[in-house]
Amino acid sequence: MLNGAExxxxxxxxxxxxxxxxxCLDIGIKKLPNPQHQFAIGIDQALFFTNQSRAAKLSEDGISVVSIAKYHNPMEELNVNADKKQLESVMDLLHPGWRKEVVVQQFLPKLTVSYDFPHVKRKRNPGPSIPEMKGIFIAGDWAGHEEVLADAAVASGKRAALEILHVNEMVLAKEG
Ligand SMILES: Cc1cc2nc3c(=O)[nH]c(=O)nc-3n(C[C@H](O)[C@H](O)[C@H](O)COP(=O)(O)OP(=O)(O)OC[C@H]3O[C@@H](n4cnc5c(N)ncnc54)[C@H](O)[C@@H]3O)c2cc1C
Structure with a gap:
């Protein structure tokens, strides 16, 4: 979006x-076979299941909308079929017989959760200013320094705002 960014x-x-x-596998389901399993998070695998309809009205006819997601390992090659099977097998574990209750479902094979995160291969943390482009500041969940996700979005926004105030103060001081 920025000319000369390269x-x-x-x-x-x-x-x-x-x-x-x-x-992510999103499922519209008549009822959850095991009502005790409303939320689950993997400890040894990057998996996550939640019944979104516990908190939000997502259908007009009482159908529940549940989602099961898996974070990819960036070091491993994507295997879409294996991923889908894995998500379905977790549903088998949590909600045996779930297939009989399904009204509609969609499988989204690759969603970008965040365009970057603080990892050890980083040479330099992003932002808040772009040293070579005066007056442009960056913020977003990819621009976290130690933070991730919403925390990174807010923290990087705060860094950008403070930097803007600092730059403005210097300009005002120069103008006397
Ligand atoms: C299902 C889900 C669950 C999540 N759960 C959690 C959680 O539990 N805890 C947590 O901390 N975080 C969670 N997150 C992550 C969190 O929502 C994001 O990290 C955060 O919203 C990122 O904020 P952002 O301002 O960087 O980006 P965004 O919220 O993505 O905002 C970017 C904005 O830029 C706009 N945009 C894009 N391109 C252009 C363009 N060319 N011109 C103009 N506008 C443009 C987009 O429309 C969007 O409004 C979750 C995210 C999802 C999707």
Missing amino acids: HTSLRLWNEQAIPVTAC
Whole structure:
């Protein structure tokens, strides 16, 4: 979006970025076979199940909408079929017989959760200013320094705001 970005730090931040991706199976279901299993999170696997309809009205006819997601390992090659089977097998474990209750479902094989996160291969943290482009500041969940996700979005926004105030103060001081 920025002309000449490839000649600035944006290029390094782009090159060093490791996007976090996930696959997700969304299911519209008449009822959950095991009502005790409303939420589950993997400890030894990056899996996550939640019944979104516990908190939100997502259908007009009482159908529940549940999601099961898996974070990808960026070091491993994507295997869409294996991912889908794995998500279905977790449903088998949590909700035996779930297939009989399904009204509609969609499988999303690769969603970008965040375009970067603080990892050890980073050479330099992104932002808040772009040193080679005066007056442009960056924020977003990919621009976290130690933070991730919403925390990174807010923290990087705060860093950008403070930097803008600092730059303005210096300009005002120069103008006397
Ligand atoms: C299902 C789900 C669950 C999540 N759960 C959690 C959680 O439990 N805890 C947590 O901390 N985080 C969670 N997150 C992550 C969190 O929502 C994000 O990290 C956060 O919203 C990122 O904020 P952001 O401002 O960086 O980006 P975004 O919220 O993605 O905002 C970017 C904005 O830019 C706009 N945009 C994009 N391109 C253009 C363009 N060319 N021109 C103009 N506008 C543009 C987009 O429309 C969007 O409004 C979750 C995310 C999802 C999807």
